[in-house]
Amino acid sequence: MMNIESIMQDLLEKRKQSGTYRSLKILDSKAHDFTSNDYLGLAKIDFLSGEDHSFIDNGAGGSRLLSGNKAYHVEAEAFMADYFNAKSCLLFNSGYVANLGLLSSVPQKGDAILMDELSHICIKEGARLSRASHFNFRHNDVSDLEKKLNTVNANNIFIVVESIYSMDGDEALLANIVELAKKYNANVIVDEAHSTGLLSNDGSGLCCQLGIEKEVFARVYTFGKAMGAHGAVVAGSEILKSYLINYSRQFIYTTSLPYHSIQIIIKAINYRKLNSELWKSLQDKIEKFRNQLNEEINLLESNHPIQGVITGSSENAIRLANFLQEKGFDIRPIVSPTVPLHQERVRICLHAFNTDESIDELCRQLNQYYS
The missing domain is CATH 3.40.640.10 (Type I PLP-dependent aspartate aminotransferase-like (Major domain))
Structure with missing residues (x-):
């Protein structure tokens, strides 16, 4: 009988060999965020500081059907x-x-x-x-x-x-x-x-x-x-x-x-x-990004902040993501089985807080990579 950790290690090796191995990364905090789902930048706003909130609890203390229904x-x-x-x-x-x-x-x-x-x-x-x-x-x-x-x-x-x-x-x-x-x-x-x-x-x-x-x-x-x-x-x-x-x-x-x-x-x-203008600002940034990319880049059709550049393989997705990370952009590869085989990609998320300059530079680097 095989030790369970040996079985797990074998499965991890298969992932590495297929180019689909995942690991946790913390990139430079100064990297331009083009990967999070914080489309409007609301995660960065401290909504509660400076307000008079009566202390209620640090945790609800149970499920809603027991002590946790407040x-x-x-x-x-x-x-x-x-x-x-x-x-x-x-x-x-x-x-x-x-x-x-x-x-x-x-x-x-x-x-x-x-x-x-x-x-x-x-x-x-x-x-x-x-x-x-x-x-x-x-x-x-x-x-x-x-x-x-x-x-x-x-x-x-x-x-x-x-x-x-x-x-x-x-x-x-x-x-x-x-x-x-x-x-x-x-x-x-x-x-x-x-x-x-x-x-x-x-x-x-x-x-x-x-x-x-x-x-x-x-x-x-x-x-x-x-x-x-x-x-x-x-x-x-x-x-x-x-x-x-x-x-x-x-x-x-x-x-x-x-x-x-x-x-x-x-x-x-x-x-x-x-603040309805946040969505209008984000739409402008999406249009700016899409208009600057060369036609040979396989960019998915999307009017949403989610923009996908199809690379065709996990190896290519990882290679492109690493290239962009080295240039100071927080962008991650999406590989199989998260997406179907041959639909591997880098997933680029645009945000209301991304500057025009950072979008311009991202497009310049993408165009250079595919030139």
Whole structure:
């Protein structure tokens, strides 16, 4: 019998040989940030300093069903339900956990989950934890989705998509998907992780911008990206909220978010609502970046801060990322299996705080690399 550490070491060696080995890095703090999901720079704002906050707790002290349900949780959920134009909201500790909690508990045996093939791993893991059958449809392909809807035999059907896809930065065809859901009596679930805080409305996400939020069964909003905080909510009906409280293990058995985290989320939302120019500034930077790159660079189509340069292999992605890091840019490679084989890339995230000069220099270095 092999020692477990020997088995693990062998598997790690396979990753190294295939060029997909991961390790944690801390780059120079002076490096230009083109990798974080802090699109608006809100993570760098100290929302609570200098304010008179009565001390409540450093931690909630338990799960919501035990000692951890505080007035500040209830008030925050009501505030977020109003912001996201939902009947109710339920707090989770992260977007990953929220998707696991929602998808592992709501779909039942005899149901079916249809997921976009590029959905985040937490969506796929949530589906696997459920008792429902689950299938992929081709990315952003409404025709393929309808083919699957025509062939699936289920009591209830759930269509799960991201509003903005985390690796490609493209937008789901939500209006078309909602129409299909009506036609086939399906339930739509939208992960709004990379649209929360962005877009041309008050930051309440793509469903609200399109005016289809009432036609969506459940929406997951994450505060660890453009809102610069931590935590997430599932937005939906009162029945959905009560059901998750009773059946979502990821909610039931988790210590709830502390007061400090809740206050940061609320402050960030209010700040975003009052500073709509942040999104306009970010759009200008996206346009500036895209307009300066040479045509031979394989740049994904995206109007979102997420910009991907396809390199075609893990080795090429790592090589390009290392080149840019040496030039003073915090940019990371994305390799298989996070993205499909031959779709390896460097993922560049633009921010409202990136200067025009740093964007100009990044484009100059990219153009030089590919010249």
